[in-house]
Structure formats: structure tokens, C-alpha cells
Amino acid sequence: MELQASYIQIVALLLFAIGISVTLTRRNVFFVLMGVELALNAVNLSFIGFAKTLPATASVAGQILPLFTIAVAAAEACIGLAIVIMIFKSQESADIDNYSNMKG
Amino acid sequence: MIPLWLIPLFPIIGTIALTTIALSSSGSKQGPAEGVTGAVAVFFPLLSFVSVLVLSLGMPLEGIRQTLGTWISLPAFQVDIGFLFDGLSRIMLLFVTGITTLIAFYSIGYMRGDKSFARYFAYINLFLFSMIILVLSDSLPLTFLGWEGVGLCSYLLIGFWHADAKNSKAGNKAFIVNRVGDVGFLFGMLCLISIGGSALLSYDYLNAWLLNPVSAEMIGTAMPLLSLAGILFFFGCTGKSAQIPLLTWLPDAMAGPTPVSALIHAATMVTSGVYLLARLSNLLVLIPIVLNVILFVGLLTAFWAAIAGLFQNDIKKVLAYSTISQLGFMFMAAGVAAFDVSIFHVFTHSFFKAALFLGAGAVIHSLTGEQDMRRMGGLIKKMPWTSLVMIFGFLAIIGFPGFAGFWSKDLILEKLYVSGPMGPFLYGGALLTAVITAVYMGRLIIMTFFGKYRGSAEKEAHIHEAPATMLIPMLVLSIGSAFAGFLWAGLIPGAEIFREMLAPVVGAAQAHASSAHAAVHLSPWVFAALGTLAALLGMFIAWKLFMRPMPEAKGDGEPEGFRASWTFAFDTLHKWIAVIPTKAMAWFLDVVINNIILAAQWLTMGIIEILGDGVRSLQVRKVGLQMALSLFGMTLVIALVVIYGGLL
Numbered sequence: 001m002e003l004q005a006s007y008i009q010i011v012a013l014l015l016f017a018i019g020i021s022v023t024l025t026r027r028n029v030f031f032v033l034m035g036v037e038l039a040l041n042a043v044n045l046s047f048i049g050f051a052k053t054l055p056a057t058a059s060v061a062g063q064i065l066p067l068f069t070i071a072v073a074a075a076e077a078c079i080g081l082a083i084v085i086m087i088f089k090s091q092e093s094a095d096i097d098n099y100s101n102m103k104g
Numbered sequence: 105m106i107p108l109w110l111i112p113l114f115p116i117i118g119t120i121a122l123t124t125i126a127l128s129s130s131g132s133k134q135g136p137a138e139g140v141t142g143a144v145a146v147f148f149p150l151l152s153f154v155s156v157l158v159l160s161l162g163m164p165l166e167g168i169r170q171t172l173g174t175w176i177s178l179p180a181f182q183v184d185i186g187f188l189f190d191g192l193s194r195i196m197l198l199f200v201t202g203i204t205t206l207i208a209f210y211s212i213g214y215m216r217g218d219k220s221f222a223r224y225f226a227y228i229n230l231f232l233f234s235m236i237i238l239v240l241s242d243s244l245p246l247t248f249l250g251w252e253g254v255g256l257c258s259y260l261l262i263g264f265w266h267a268d269a270k271n272s273k274a275g276n277k278a279f280i281v282n283r284v285g286d287v288g289f290l291f292g293m294l295c296l297i298s299i300g301g302s303a304l305l306s307y308d309y310l311n312a313w314l315l316n317p318v319s320a321e322m323i324g325t326a327m328p329l330l331s332l333a334g335i336l337f338f339f340g341c342t343g344k345s346a347q348i349p350l351l352t353w354l355p356d357a358m359a360g361p362t363p364v365s366a367l368i369h370a371a372t373m374v375t376s377g378v379y380l381l382a383r384l385s386n387l388l389v390l391i392p393i394v395l396n397v398i399l400f401v402g403l404l405t406a407f408w409a410a411i412a413g414l415f416q417n418d419i420k421k422v423l424a425y426s427t428i429s430q431l432g433f434m435f436m437a438a439g440v441a442a443f444d445v446s447i448f449h450v451f452t453h454s455f456f457k458a459a460l461f462l463g464a465g466a467v468i469h470s471l472t473g474e475q476d477m478r479r480m481g482g483l484i485k486k487m488p489w490t491s492l493v494m495i496f497g498f499l500a501i502i503g504f505p506g507f508a509g510f511w512s513k514d515l516i517l518e519k520l521y522v523s524g525p526m527g528p529f530l531y532g533g534a535l536l537t538a539v540i541t542a543v544y545m546g547r548l549i550i551m552t553f554f555g556k557y558r559g560s561a562e563k564e565a566h567i568h569e570a571p572a573t574m575l576i577p578m579l580v581l582s583i584g585s586a587f588a589g590f591l592w593a594g595l596i597p598g599a600e601i602f603r604e605m606l607a608p609v610v611g612a613a614q615a616h617a618s619s620a621h622a623a624v625h626l627s628p629w630v631f632a633a634l635g636t637l638a639a640l641l642g643m644f645i646a647w648k649l650f651m652r653p654m655p656e657a658k659g660d661g662e663p664e665g666f667r668a669s670w671t672f673a674f675d676t677l678h679k680w681i682a683v684i685p686t687k688a689m690a691w692f693l694d695v696v697i698n699n700i701i702l703a704a705q706w707l708t709m710g711i712i713e714i715l716g717d718g719v720r721s722l723q724v725r726k727v728g729l730q731m732a733l734s735l736f737g738m739t740l741v742i743a744l745v746v747i748y749g750g751l752l
Contacts, residue, residue: 020735024728032727096727 008049015042029084029096037077044069105162108170108187110155111197112236118148118229126222136222142212145225149208149232153201160194165608167191169242169308176245181302188242188307192609195447195602196239196379199454200372204232206577207371210462211363213573214469224264224361231257235372239379243306244293247380251289251344254373255282261368262360274359281353284682285343288336295333299326307383314386315612323390330387334394337384338401345377345431347405352674354428358420362465365420370427370461371454378434378450382443382606385613389441395617399439399523403533406432408673410540414547415667417657418475419464422548426501427457429541436534437516440523441617443610444603445515448592451602452508456500456585462578463494466570467552471563477551478657479559486567489575491553496582498549500589502542502639510635511589513538518594518631535638542642543649550650558654594628 019039023032044066051062088094121144129136159168167190176183189197208228215224234253241247256279263275296304300322303309313319323330341347346354357369368374381388381398388394406429413425430453437446468475470487484491500507503514517538521531557564570578592602663671722733 024732024735027728099727 012046114152115232122226149205186242207367210577261364271359274356278353288339292336341377355424366461370457375450381438389617402435413544415663417661442519444606449512452512456497459581460497466490476661481555482557484553493578493582500585508589538638539642546646
């Protein structure tokens with residue numbers, strides 16, 4: 001059976017929902033970060049799913065673009081994690097609701 | 105051919121150079137090197153004068169026009185920076201640059217030892233630049249730029265010795281009164297723009313439009329607005345040229361250094377009102393009512409200032425009131441549409457009034473600052489050259505036959521007589537003013553140079569003849585006040601060079617005006633004889649009244665009693681008409697309106713603060729909640745876009 005484009009979208013939607021719900025409900029900063037990453041990759045998946053519906057020549061471009069996104073996301077995750085580690089060191093807490101030093 | 109922009113370029117270079125000198129020497133104790141500074145200060149006006157001279161000799165009859173570029177470019181408002189060098193601006197520029205050069209030279213001697221030597225000359229050069237822009241521009245906005253520039257320099261130079269608060273106050277007064285007049289100028293330009301767009305602001309276009317028979321109908325419908333423009337421009341001129349009602353600043357302007365009084369407040373800047381009237385001659389002759397207003401304001405001013413001049417004890421104040429009075433004569437001439445005659449009087453007046461002021465400056469300098477004529481007297485023995493210059497200026501201003509003022513004042517009187525049915529009355533009023541002129545000027549000469557010295561002994565020991573740098577310009581000017589009149593000597597056939605030079609500019613307007621009334625034929629010799637008689641009568645009265653021992657001087661030289669109420673009548677008038685209502689309005693705005701606005705402001709602030717507090721309570725430190733809210737908002741936006749298709 002051919003893989004239907006709509007199935008990919010459903011999976012992507014599920015992944016996105018999981019990512020967002022993790023982000024919103026968890027208080028541990030590492031889980032929040034993971035949730036964000038999950039949501040991001042869900043969007044990448046959705047992108048590829050839509051690209052698959054196009055004719056082959058145009059489809060290639062759509063499938064390449066998520067690679068760039070992944071590369072950027074990797075860099076962003078690096079910086080994000082670095083920040084989180086620094087904050088964790090100084091605050092001695094992984095609870096994001098405790099991070100309120102910069103409150104105006 | 106020399107480009108026209110060279111003429112204003114020289115003084116602005118001079119300004120920059122002198123400002124640099126003034127700034128760099130401001131820290132040092134002994135001030136800048138006076139020789140170098142003085143040389144720079146005279147050199148640039150001289151270059152300007154020479155270039156005007158060269159241009160004048162090669163000028164074609166219709167003038168030279170040069171456009172430098174665009175100044176303001178808006179869809180509804182186009183102004184170019186352009187210069188116009190024609191008969192009128194040639195004469196104005198010749199004497200403006202020439203007299204500035206002479207007076208800068210004189211100032212080297214007069215200002216010697218002053219700490220702000222370089223600053224003074226920087227102002228003088230800036231003044232020359234502004235005056236050149238005023239006279240040379242080919243459109244009203246650029247003239248206005250120069251108009252403001254000379255006002256600024258006048259303010260700076262009146263308050264030059266600003267350590268004394270009195271001088272600063274006089275500067276403020278001059279500036280503020282001038283600004284009141286400037287409002288007239290600005291609104292006059294606005295009237296012209298609303299009639300025919302910004303193109304009408306250019307003199308050439310305006311004249312072409314006014315003289316073109318095709319536009320006659322349009323002019324007819326625009327007549328009320330044109331009359332308003334004429335009145336407003338005239339109001340602007342009364343500010344600059346110290347006419348009723350804006351004349352009170354000029355006597356106070358005497359707080360500045362005396363060469364400044366000679367240059368700005370007698371010879372050049374105050375005549376720019378007359379210049380503007382001549383420039384707008386084609387506009388003014390279309391509106392007889394404005395001409396009548398100009399005529400009567402001129403007559404009243406001349407008469408009032410002449411009488412006020414009788415009461416002054418300060419030698420410079422006498423000359424200030426006499427300047428106002430002479431400007432009144434010029435306005436009278438413009439009021440009977442004899443614009444060339446009024447410019448001729450500007451020309452001759454600039455010589456003899458500058459000579460008189462410089463002479464007075466030499467007297468004040470030699471008496472170490474004494475300005476009260478009651479403490480002078482008998483100076484003719486000590487300062488023969490200065491008194492010679494002053495007497496030449498005196499003979500010119502009272503209209504002694506042959507001197508410059510004789511020819512120009514005679515022409516004005518003649519034009520007044522032949523101006524129409526009111527002519528003989530106007531003539532009588534002007535002649536009476538001429539008699540009073542001779543009386544107060546005679547009083548000045550007698551009190552200063554004749555009789556016995558009445559001042560303190562220590563000052564008497566110090567009296568000396570002016571140094572050469574001061575004497576040379578004075579002598580040149582006194583030669584001018586003796587002979588400048590022969591450029592247009594009405595009694596000598598053919599001596600009409602001056603009229604012919606101005607004819608291309610104001611000829612059309614005057615032809616239009618003179619066709620309105622029939623000429624009265626009377627021999628010019630009759631006018632000359634009556635004018636001479638007036639001068640002699642005035643001299644005789646002055647000799648009878650003042651050639652006797654004076655009472656001891658008391659007080660500070662300000663007039664007292666009825667003399668004060670006459671002299672300061674317009675100060676009082678301004679106080680009641682303008683100053684007190686303005687202050688009352690300011691109080692009202694400050695206490696009532698300001699508080700209402702403040703209350704509204706507090707109310708708004710309170711509401712915003714309460715609302716802000718409410719919204720801030722949402723900003724709790726729950727990252728999850730924040731993110732949920734932002735997701736909700738984003739979803740809302742997407743939903744809206746989906747529903748309304750992005751057309752909201």
C-alpha cells in the first residue's frame with residue numbers, strides 16, 4: 001500500500017501535540033527543551049509530507065529544506081543547552097518557574 | 105563675468121575666518137592680534153565691494169540673473185536659490201558693501217582694546233552676508249532669509265556688550281519687535297502663494313504676472329487678497345524700518361557699539377523696508393489704499409520722530425530719532441509711488457547718517473564713553489576734523505543747498521506736492537518736519553561742538569582728535585554726503601543718472617501710478633527755494649534757542665516730564681496694546697489652560713496605570729502559562745486569517 005500524504009500529516013500533528021503538551025506541562029527545563037525540539041521536528045516532518053505531494057522536481061527542494069532546518073536546530077539546541085547548563089549551575093534548580101531573575 | 109555668488113561668498117568666508125580667530129583666542133588674556141584680525145575684517149567686505157563694482161560696470165540694462173539650485177522642492181511649493189542683479193540691487197549693493205568696508209575700517213580704531221575684537225568683526229561680516237542675500241535674492245523667501253539674518257546680526261550687535269543687562273534687553277526688544285513685523289512678511293508671502301502658487305514669490309514672475317494684460321481679470325478677482333498682501337508686506341517693512349507702529353526698538357538699539365549704529369541702524373539694515381517696497385512697486389501701485397497708508401504712516405512717523413528728537417540728551421538717541429524721521433521721508437516718497445526717489449534718499453541718507461554716527465562715535469570715543477550732550481560742548485577746537493565731518497553731515501541732513509540731502513529731500517517734497525489733491529497739505533507737513541529736523545540737528549551740533557565745555561575736568565584732559573583709521577572713513581563719508589546728491593540733481597538738466605539706473609526696475613510701476621493723476625506744473629526752483637528756506641529757518645531757530653549757556657546736567661540723560669511722554673508714547677502704547685494683553689494671555693494659559701491639560705493628563709495616566717496593573721497580574725512567573733497564552737493568541741490569529749481570508 002502506498003504511503004498516504006495525510007498519514008504523514010497525522011503523525012506530524014500527533015508529534016507536535018506531544019511536543020507542545022510536554023513543553024506546557026513539564027516544569028523541568030530539560031523536558032521543556034525536549035518538547036520544543038519535538039515540536040520543531042514535527043513541523044519538519046509535516047514539511048516533507050507536503051513536499052511529497054508535489055511532482056518529483058519540485059519535491060526535491062521541499063525535502064532538502066528540512067535538512068537545513070535540522071542543521072540550524074542542532075546549532076540552536078547547542079546554544080540552548082549551554083544556556084540551560086549555565087543557568088542550572090547558578091540557580092541549582094531545573095525548575096523553570098524558579099528562573100525569574102530577569103523579571104522586570 | 106564674475107558669478108554673482110562670489111559677492112555673498114566673501115563675507116561668509118570672512119565670518120568663518122573671524123569666528124575661528126575669536127574662538128581660538130577666547131582663552132587667552134590679551135585677545136587676538138588686532139592687526140591681523142582687523143585686516144581680515146576689512147579685506148573680505150572690500151573684495152565684495154570690488155566684485156560689485158566690477159559687476160556694476162559690465163551690467164546689461166535688464167540685469168543679470170543666476171540660479172544656483174533648488175532650495176525647497178515640494179509638490180505645492182518650489183523655491184529656487186537665485187540671484188538678481190539689476191538697477192535696484194546694484195545701487196543697494198554698492199553702498200551696502202562700500203559703507204560696510206568703510207565702517208569695518210573705522211571699527212578697527214573704535215574697538216581697539218576690546219576683548220571681543222574678533223567676535224565683533226565676525227558679526228559685521230555675517231551682517232554683510234545677510235544684507236547681500238537680502239538685496240541680491242530674486243525671490244521673496246530668499247529675501248526673507250536675509251531679512252532674518254540681518255535681524256539676528258542686529259540683535260547680536262545691540263547686545264554686543266552683554267555683560268550689561270540693559271544692552272541685552274535692548275537687543276531682545278529689537279529682535280522681538282522685528283519678529284512682530286516678520287509675521288507680516290510671512291503672511292504676505294502666504295497671501296501671494298494662495299493667489300497664484302509659489303511661483304508668484306519670484307520677483308520676475310510676480311512682475312510679469314502683474315503687468316501682463318491677460319492676467320488682469322485674475323488680478324481683479326484676487327484684489328482683496330492682494331491688498332491684504334500689500335498691507336502685510338508693509339507691516340513687515342515697518343518692523344525693519346522702524347515706522348509707526350513698530351518704531352520703538354530703534355532708539356534702544358543705540359546700546360550697541362556706535363559703528364554698528366552707523367552701519368546697521370542708520371545706513372543699511374533699516375532701509376531694507378524701503379528696498380522691499382521698491383521691489384514690490386508693481387504690486388503696490390495696483391492698490392492705492394496701501395500706498396495711502398504708507399504715505400500717512402511715513403508722514404506721521406517723520407513728524408513724531410522729529411519732535412521726539414528735539415527732547416533727547418543722548419547724542420546717539422538724537423541721531424536714532426532722526427533716522428526714524430528720515431525713514432519716514434523715504435516711506436512718504438514710496439507712498440506717492442516715487443520709488444526711485446525713496447531709494448535715492450536711502451542712498452544719500454546712508455552717506456550723511458553714517459558720517460554723523462561715525463562723528464558721534466569719535467566724540468564718544470574721545471570723551472571715554474560720555475553720550476550726554478549736556479556734558480559736551482566746545483569740542484570744535486579740540487576735534488576740528490570730527491566737527492568738520494559732523495557739520496558736513498548736518499548740512500546734508502537739513503538740506504542745505506548743494507549737499508546730498510538737499511537734492512533727495514527736495515525731490516521727495518516735490519513728489520509729495522504733485523501727488524494729487526492732498527499734495528499741498530502733505531507738502532506742508534513734510535516741510536514743517538524738515539524745519540524741525542534742522543532745529544534738532546542744529547541743537548546737536550551746537551550742544552556738542554560750540555559753547556563751552558560742560559563735562560568733568562578729567563575727561564577734558566583726555567579729549568583728542570580721532571585716530572587715522574577712524575578719520576579716513578569719516579572723511580570719505582563726508583565727501584559722499586556733500587556730493588552724492590549730484591547723481592540726481594533736479595535743478596541741473598541731465599543730472600539724472602540715478603533715475604535712469606532705477607528706471608528698468610520701478611519705471612513701469614511709476615508710469616502706472618502717475619497716469620492716475622494729472623501732473624502739476626511748478627518750477628523746481630520754487631521747491632528748492634522753499635526747502636532752503638526751511639533749512640535756514642530751522643538753523644536760525646536752533647541758534648536762537650540753544651546758543652546760550654546750558655543748565656547743569658542732572659540724571660542719566662533720559663528725557664523727563666512731557667518730553668518723556670512724547671518720546672515714550674509708543675512704548676506706552678505697545679505696553680497697553682501688546683505687552684499687557686500678551687502677559688494676561690500667558691497668565692491665563694499658564695494658570696487655567698495648563699491646569700486643565702494637566703488634569704486631563706493625570707486622568708489618562710490614572711486610567712492607564714489601573715489598566716496596566718490589571719494586565720500585569722497576568723504576567724506571572726509560570727512559563728507554561730505564558731506559552732499557552734501565546735499559543736492561544738497565535739491560534740486566534742490563524743483562525744481569524746482563515747475565516748476572513750486575510751482581508752481584515
